[in-house]
Amino acid sequence: MPKVLISDALSERAVDIFRERGIEVDYKPGMKADELIAVIANYDGLAIRSATKVTEAVLEQAGGLKVIGRAGIGVDNVDVPAATKKGVVVMNTPFGNSITTAEHAISLMMALARQIPMANASTHAGKWEKNRFMGVELFGKVLGVIGCGNIGAIVADRALGLKMKVVAFDPFLTEDRAQDLGVEKVELDELLARADFITLHTPLVDSTRNILNADTLAKTKPGVRIVNCARGGLVDEAALKAALESGHVAGAALDVFEAEPAKENALFGMDNVVVTPHLGASTSEAQENVALQVAEQMADYLLTGAISNAVNVPSVSAEEAPRLKPYMLLAEQLGSMLGQLTVEGIGSVTVELEGLAAQLNSKPILAAALAGLMKPISDSVNMVNAPTFARQRDIAVSLTAHDRDCDYQTLIRVTTTDGSQTRTVAGTLFGGRQPRLVEVRGIKMEADFGTHMLYVRNRDEPGFIGKLGGALGEAGINIASFYLGRTEKGGVALSLVDVDAKIDDAILQRIRALPGVIRVELLSF
Ligand SMILES: NC(=O)c1ccc[n+]([C@@H]2O[C@H](COP(=O)([O-])OP(=O)(O)OC[C@H]3O[C@@H](n4cnc5c(N)ncnc54)[C@H](O)[C@@H]3O)[C@@H](O)[C@H]2O)c1
Numbered sequence: 001m002p003k004v005l006i007s008d009a010l011s012e013r014a015v016d017i018f019r020e021r022g023i024e025v026d027y028k029p030g031m032k033a034d035e036l037i038a039v040i041a042n043y044d045g046l047a048i049r050s051a052t053k054v055t056e057a058v059l060e061q062a063g064g065l066k067v068i069g070r071a072g073i074g075v076d077n078v079d080v081p082a083a084t085k086k087g088v089v090v091m092n093t094p095f096g097n098s099i100t101t102a103e104h105a106i107s108l109m110m111a112l113a114r115q116i117p118m119a120n121a122s123t124h125a126g127k128w129e130k131n132r133f134m135g136v137e138l139f140g141k142v143l144g145v146i147g148c149g150n151i152g153a154i155v156a157d158r159a160l161g162l163k164m165k166v167v168a169f170d171p172f173l174t175e176d177r178a179q180d181l182g183v184e185k186v187e188l189d190e191l192l193a194r195a196d197f198i199t200l201h202t203p204l205v206d207s208t209r210n211i212l213n214a215d216t217l218a219k220t221k222p223g224v225r226i227v228n229c230a231r232g233g234l235v236d237e238a239a240l241k242a243a244l245e246s247g248h249v250a251g252a253a254l255d256v257f258e259a260e261p262a263k264e265n266a267l268f269g270m271d272n273v274v275v276t277p278h279l280g281a282s283t284s285e286a287q288e289n290v291a292l293q294v295a296e297q298m299a300d301y302l303l304t305g306a307i308s309n310a311v312n313v314p315s316v317s318a319e320e321a322p323r324l325k326p327y328m329l330l331a332e333q334l335g336s337m338l339g340q341l342t343v344e345g346i347g348s349v350t351v352e353l354e355g356l357a358a359q360l361n362s363k364p365i366l367a368a369a370l371a372g373l374m375k376p377i378s379d380s381v382n383m384v385n386a387p388t389f390a391r392q393r394d395i396a397v398s399l400t401a402h403d404r405d406c407d408y409q410t411l412i413r414v415t416t417t418d419g420s421q422t423r424t425v426a427g428t429l430f431g432g433r434q435p436r437l438v439e440v441r442g443i444k445m446e447a448d449f450g451t452h453m454l455y456v457r458n459r460d461e462p463g464f465i466g467k468l469g470g471a472l473g474e475a476g477i478n479i480a481s482f483y484l485g486r487t488e489k490g491g492v493a494l495s496l497v498d499v500d501a502k503i504d505d506a507i508l509q510r511i512r513a514l515p516g517v518i519r520v521e522l523l524s525f
């Protein structure tokens with residue numbers, strides 16, 4: 001039974017779902033880094049919010065970990081490259097808290113416009129400072145949205161409802177989408193010059209780090225108000241403080257900070273600054289959504305192999321997963337066969353799909369073939385990290401789905417080049433489920449993949465098979481199945497012998513010494 005650890009405060013619905021799906025679960029919110037490192041080896045899955053930091057040090061100890069599920073959007077608390085290298089799927093829940101976070105951004109904008117937090121504190125203190133808190137209207141004002149994805153688009157929609165004019169800067173926003181949303185797509189400088197309020201909704205990546213800095217803040221309209229409900233690090237806090245002190249920026253509302261948890265910050269205590277402790281996603285509805293979704297997604301992956309909302313591997317839907325499984329096994333075995341026969345570094349790999357295979361989600365099949373191919377190089381390779389392994393080793397990878405007549409109902413062909421050698425193997429699914437080899441190096445043959453298979457290439461001469469059988473018999477090796485093929489009469493013959501036990505090197509050497517032998521290897525599947 002797979003086992004999952006929940007190390008942050010997730011809605012307990014997640015616990016119920018894991019249990020209902022037959023997954024053992026430990027709910028230990030607030031786990032410290034060293035505690036996590038000490039126990040992570042015991043788990044197949046780790047469910048988190050933003051507090052748990054899944055660092056390389058954690059992943060190094062995560063021997064059996066298969067999936068990390070982030071109940072939320074940003075995965076910046078997970079070392080995704082290290083997880084990928086380790087073969088761990090990282091998934092998030094991209095939509096579950098979008099409305100809630102957009103509502104928080106709108107709330108912060110309104111709080112800023114009417115100085116509600118300060119007025120609230122003053123009134124509670126019995127001051128009745130009616131003249132101190134003069135606000136501004138939102139009606140007719142320009143809202144500049146930086147990053148118009150899921151949350152930015154919802155913020156824009158709500159702002160339009162408030163009769164604001166919305167301009168958006170997002171290099172990936174198309175004109176059509178902007179038109180549908182009712183926003184004006186503009187360049188950053190234009191947004192800075194026109195906006196009365198600016199709200200940020202991008203991920204924190206190189207192109208967005210400190211997107212509001214001393215230079216860009218200087219280009220904003222005097223009296224601008226800024227809302228950041230996305231990620232600390234998008235706004236240079238020192239530059240913002242200076243702009244607030246000079247009065248150029250009239251106010252800022254921040255839910256996120258460069259360093260979190262933010263127990264201290266240079267912006268704290270300023271009159272024109274509203275702050276919340278990363279509450280963007282904190283509504284019962286959003287937390288229920290993301291907990292439920294992450295638990296279902298993780299359970300699907302652990303129990304069926306279906307992958308949704310992964311940030312480091314292609315998706316496999318729940319309907320596809322059972323259909324893809326035998327194809328992925330076939331692709332992995334074909335890749336594995338080539339990997340075991342390759343002597344030099346692989347230069348390229350091509351995966352071709354024909355018949356029914358050509359109609360499937362091809363990326364997981366390719367990833368499985370790569371994983372099989374590179375298994376002899378590294379024990380830790382799997383379909384999650386195989387494409388990265390290939391990239392790191394400069395292996396050129398290509399994938400073709402052929403729309404042409406095929407001798408088989410379904411066929412996968414894998415070709416590798418290493419040095420001057422090109423090797424091709426092809427296989428089909430017998431009865432739609434059972435992987436079967438149908439071609440090796442251009443030689444047609446039908447063979448099932450046994451656990452231990454002797455691979456023998458030899459000159460096609462009379463008496464060879466008897467000698468091979470004799471050598472195996474003398475060594476006490478029982479033959480389960482014997483598969484034969486050849487290029488042409490008197491050409492090159494190929495035997496694949498499914499044997500009951502592993503064959504040791506001494507016996508392999510004896511077989512290699514038989515007359516007519518070109519190559520002998522023991523393959524394991
Ligand atoms: N405060 C919270 O609790 C909270 C909750 C949820 C999400 N978030 C954060 O909000 C952010 C937005 O989330 P989302 O779901 O809308 O993400 P999203 O991926 O749907 O949208 C992000 C948008 O940013 C745009 N973008 C990327 N690079 C850009 C650049 N250089 N300049 C301008 N735009 C750029 C993308 O094209 C995309 O449209 C994320 O950082 C997420 O982590 C915070």
Ligand SMILES: O=C(O)CC[C@@H](O)C(=O)O
Pocket residue numbers: 049050071072073074075097278280281282
């Ligand atoms: O889990 C949280 O409270 C914050 C989530 C938020 O930052 C996100 O990126 O989804």
